[in-house]
């Protein structure tokens with residue numbers, strides 16, 4: 001190799017090495033911090049994490065030994081409801097914005113508004129939900145109010161993620177579908193969405209994690225009390241029926257906030273640590289499972 | 305020019321992108337079973353013209369079409385024309401292979417199924433027929449359920465042609481369909497084009513390869529800077545002596561051909577190399593040009609990717625046979 005060229009290559013190679021080292025350091029630092037937090041939470045809550053009684057019993061008001069059974073169920077139920085509402089709505093909105101909306105001032109404004117909404121503080125969403133769902137509509141502190149508040153909080157993020165995933169699918173896929181005489185809808189549904197599925201799933205998982213751990217938006221909408229649940233009760237209007245969407249429902253994150261701010265049980269530190277660990281493990285498990293399912297689904301849809 | 309049996313006629317078709325007129329009034333006629341080649345230098349509006357025929361131009365914002373395009377005597381831009389039916393019978397093959405992210409079989413049957421073919425045997429027959437017609441059946445018949453993205457570029461393109469043929473179109477528009485193919489598959493595709501013409505399909509093909517135009521087409525239209533400057537039977541157009549009137553035309557055309565297909569360019573030193581990769585690595589020296597040739601899907605790109613280590617980026621692809629050389633950085637010295 002000629003020497004002039006060689007030295008240029010050498011310096012480029014050195015810069016490449018340096019960049020690699022710097023990037024590795026940054027990632028390393030972040031990983032250490034994250035792992036420290038996760039391990040810290042898991043270790044301090046380890047005692048409670050495998051305690052079946054803690055996971056299933058209902059919380060105590062004044063004595064020690066309370067559990068988080070209803071909160072655990074409420075968290076999942078709220079997440080499920082929120083996703084059931086927000087995923088289809090966001091998918092529709094994103095498909096419209098990415099595929100149908102004509103370029104123009106209106107579309108640009110809508111996109112900007114969605115971006116602004118996706119950074120709305122969740123306490124604002126919570127208070128809005130309180131004023132509108134809880135008071136104006138008179139739903140009271142209920143799962144429905146909570147799920148809708150979370151939906152409002154979730155939709156802008158999901159719309160952005162899904163829209164970007166759709167726009168990242170190469171143009172020629174769209175052309176291929178249209179050139180075969182398929183409608184725009186068929187092309188979107190059967191070609192673009194499957195191609196964008198891995199990115200969509202990742203977006204849904206990330207937003208689901210946020211929803212699962214959300215407290216501020218729920219304090220004034222789903223409420224801070226967890227009535228005891230009776231899984232044999234199928235009367236959808238009874239407060240103890242788990243599936244009743246009109247009952248108040250405290251979630252894990254709200255529970256942590258509540259016992260730390262106004263709890264009087266003697267073992268509140270242990271309970272709060274345990275709850276945090278359970279929350280953490282749920283989110284981790286949920287991530288792994290959803291990613292696995294997403295990959296399976298993507299493979300089924302694309303035969304790869 | 306227009307005859308009674310013309311399937312597709314364009315009258316003074318113009319195209320504007322915003323305020324830029326990309327195509328000046330163009331009138332051409334295409335008949336059943338005829339192959340028309342559109343040739344001309346890059347940017348002269350061949351693809352633009354092609355896209356208006358099956359209305360793919362509607363997908364480009366700001367694209368306006370003037371004039372008339374008559375398909376079976378009906379204006380394609382009239383309100384009564386069913387866009388989806390039209391695109392079904394006027395198929396299109398793109399310059400870049402663009403198979404769907406689906407299995408090979410799904411790539412073929414997906415659109416027919418959406419258009420209402422549901423019988424399993426019929427679909428299976430369709431898969432076999434179209435893949436055979438596109439000269440790719442033998443290569444993929446054992447892997448119909450694998451992803452189309454595992455095919456080579458040339459195979460993907462032939463799959464795209466098969467996918468278009470599966471719609472049983474009247475007209476097939478091809479935008480440089482062979483630019484990703486090796487000579488053997490190109491030949492196979494040219495054969496396919498002739499077969500299609502024999503079965504009565506009207507083929508319009510954009511090509512930069514003059515020899516290809518001469519081989520496959522019955523008529524040729526020559527475009528230059530947004531104008532269709534010359535059209536006629538291919539034989540006449542190509543054999544005509546360079547008179548003063550057509551000097552620009554023919555010179556432009558052959559320049560273009562020389563650039564693109566290397567037909568008349570000085571040929572690089574071509575060496576056939578034995579295939580074991582260890583020996584290949586040693587056979588290449590500085591200051592020598594080595595050409596990798598071979599039929600579609602034989603691993604040319606794969607080998608090239610190994611050499612500059614782009615294969616590091618391809619998931620699940622070990623640097624076959626180049627392991628030690630790679631680590632010692634020998635392959636880099638090429």
Ligand SMILES: Nc1ncnc2c1ncn2[C@@H]1O[C@H](COP(=O)(O)OP(=O)(O)OP(=O)(O)O)[C@@H](O)[C@H]1O
Nearest residue numbers: 321324326344345346347348349350351352353364
């Ligand atoms: N989507 C588009 N938007 C705006 N202008 C375009 C668009 N597509 C093509 N043009 C313009 O139209 C003219 C003709 O382009 P066209 O793609 O038809 O050329 P072509 O003959 O197919 O060239 P090539 O041989 O390189 O494919 C060019 O000047 C190009 O800049």
Ligand SMILES: [Mg+2]
Nearest residue numbers: 350351352479
């Ligand atoms: Mg073109």
